[in-house]
Amino acid sequence: MIAAAYPGSAPPRSSAAVVAAIDLKGVTKTYAGRDGGSVHALGPVDLRIEPGSFVSVVGPSGCGKSTLLRLVAGLELPNEGVMQRYGTALDGPSHEVGIVFQEHVLFPWITVLENVLLPADVLALPKAISRERAMRLLEMTGLKDFAHLRPQMLSGGMKQRAAFCRAMLSDPRLLLLDEPFGALDALTREELSLELSRLWQELGRTALLITHDIEEAILLGDRVLIMSERPGTIRTDIAVDLPRPRNADTVKLPRFQEIKHQVRDIIFNRAQA
Amino acid sequence: MAASSSRLIGRAATPLIYLVLLAAWELLADTLKVPAWILPAPSAIFQAAVKWAPELIQDGWVTLRETVGGFLLAIVLSLPLAILISLNPLARKLLYPILLGLQSVPKVAVAPLVILWFGLSEWPKIVVVVLVCFFPILVNMVAGLEAVPKTMLDLMRSLGASPHMVFRRLRLPVALPHFFTGCKVAVTFAVIGAVISEFVAAQDGLGYLILISTAQSQTPLAFAAIALLTLLSIALFHGVEFIERRVVDWTP
Numbered sequence A: 001m002i003a004a005a006y007p008g009s010a011p012p013r014s015s016a017a018v019v020a021a022i023d024l025k026g027v028t029k030t031y032a033g034r035d036g037g038s039v040h041a042l043g044p045v046d047l048r049i050e051p052g053s054f055v056s057v058v059g060p061s062g063c064g065k066s067t068l069l070r071l072v073a074g075l076e077l078p079n080e081g082v083m084q085r086y087g088t089a090l091d092g093p094s095h096e097v098g099i100v101f102q103e104h105v106l107f108p109w110i111t112v113l114e115n116v117l118l119p120a121d122v123l124a125l126p127k128a129i130s131r132e133r134a135m136r137l138l139e140m141t142g143l144k145d146f147a148h149l150r151p152q153m154l155s156g157g158m159k160q161r162a163a164f165c166r167a168m169l170s171d172p173r174l175l176l177l178d179e180p181f182g183a184l185d186a187l188t189r190e191e192l193s194l195e196l197s198r199l200w201q202e203l204g205r206t207a208l209l210i211t212h213d214i215e216e217a218i219l220l221g222d223r224v225l226i227m228s229e230r231p232g233t234i235r236t237d238i239a240v241d242l243p244r245p246r247n248a249d250t251v252k253l254p255r256f257q258e259i260k261h262q263v264r265d266i267i268f269n270r271a272q273a
Numbered sequence B: 001m002a003a004s005s006s007r008l009i010g011r012a013a014t015p016l017i018y019l020v021l022l023a024a025w026e027l028l029a030d031t032l033k034v035p036a037w038i039l040p041a042p043s044a045i046f047q048a049a050v051k052w053a054p055e056l057i058q059d060g061w062v063t064l065r066e067t068v069g070g071f072l073l074a075i076v077l078s079l080p081l082a083i084l085i086s087l088n089p090l091a092r093k094l095l096y097p098i099l100l101g102l103q104s105v106p107k108v109a110v111a112p113l114v115i116l117w118f119g120l121s122e123w124p125k126i127v128v129v130v131l132v133c134f135f136p137i138l139v140n141m142v143a144g145l146e147a148v149p150k151t152m153l154d155l156m157r158s159l160g161a162s163p164h165m166v167f168r169r170l171r172l173p174v175a176l177p178h179f180f181t182g183c184k185v186a187v188t189f190a191v192i193g194a195v196i197s198e199f200v201a202a203q204d205g206l207g208y209l210i211l212i213s214t215a216q217s218q219t220p221l222a223f224a225a226i227a228l229l230t231l232l233s234i235a236l237f238h239g240v241e242f243i244e245r246r247v248v249d250w251t252p
Helices: A065-073 A112-116 A118-122 A127-140 A156-168 A186-203 A214-220 A254-267 B002-031 B042-051 B053-087 B089-104 B107-118 B123-145 B150-158 B163-200 B206-215 B219-247
Strands: A022-032 A038-049 A054-058 A080-085 A097-100 A174-178 A206-211 A223-227 A234-239
Touching: A022 A065, A038 A065, A038 A080, A038 A234, A054 A065, A054 A214, A065 A080, A065 A097, A065 A174, A065 A206, A097 A156, A097 B150, A112 A118, A112 A127, A112 A156, A118 A127, A118 B163, A127 A156, A156 A186, A186 A214, A206 A214, A214 A254, A223 A254, A234 A254, B002 B042, B042 B053, B042 B219, B053 B089, B053 B123, B053 B163, B053 B206, B053 B219, B089 B123, B107 B123, B107 B163, B123 B163, B150 B163, B163 B206, B163 B219, B206 B219
Parallel strands: A054 A206, A054 A223, A097 A174, A174 A206
Antiparallel strands: A022 A038, A022 A080, A223 A234
């Protein structure tokens, strides 16, 4: 267990109060278009994420699911609606949130370890503890021997693992994953999503995953939210009642296939939500 | 075997073409009986270089001092301005048009005035070099500071990084390769700037040496000075490149 690495950091899952990790009510987002018009990208969206749960969001490309994540991250503000994070108004980025972007976004001018330690520098966390934690995260993700190399020496999957370590460094209560495996090949993607499932269970954090991969969404999530075409709204909320820990055999379970068909039918409009 | 010999040819190709050109020049000057005061043969230039070595070294040293001094001063002056322009939209609106206007003024035309203002020391030459170097460094540095990928900015913002932190950890490293691009352009301009100002008014420097040796029909010496200037320029360029490789040791 690597939780509560810093004094006064987030409490473990069990003691979390009933207050939602994320609570959105009637949230919409509209972007100004180039020709003076506007693009209604998202909403209205109502979304409640319980502490300690893993929520996957799937939807067609361009449905505004990345916008949803940017709003939850505090990188953008909604045009309408109320957003709360752990019971307080969500009006900007927070050190309680770790993000893994679609691209790894590692800085090429510093080593893998220094990249993982970037949040510690920005947030002025204690150096020795951060370094120890960074090395432990790198060890957990099999990157210990690569800590002192530059990111360009790493494969795509390894880079994304390093990005995960960086997101976890400040011991965030909430992990946001924006198609984290989208840029990887199919084999690496499957391997990494199982690894993420294992790590998430070990670290015990709330997670929101944005993806276009249905299997990935089901394999990782406690819930799968299906979004509509733009402007994106949440059409269906499916509970994934598959046992944990999940592994490569989980996808072979009849129940997994059942959920998968259910999700596909809703996305491709073959069933009424 | 074939691969290694073809590599050898590849490596020898550049020096070889120079040798061939020099030999052709020597041969043509000899057979066409071109007078040495119009176009001296390479051998005559070499002889002049040996004969006037002390003067060439002394004047070369003066020009090198002016060039490097002006180049370094241009860096010192342009960096804070580039940072100011990239961080402050008002500063950008106020300063950029002025600097752009200044850049459009031909420096050669200003050189006599600079000499008039700063007198006959080394300073007017350094000022001309600064004028020539300043803009390429500034423009490239500003472009570099603004060339930060949006994803990286998002990352820093998601961590709640202060503008100072974004600058130090992100903008500055991203700008470094651009800065060196500007420096490599500027250092070549710097040599030209120094020579032009020496043409206008000077008692020493390679520009001055070229001017008086041409006036006295010592054409081989003028060519030797030009050759030395060329070598100086190449050496400075590679010097900047050498430092760049030490500082920018990553591939983006």
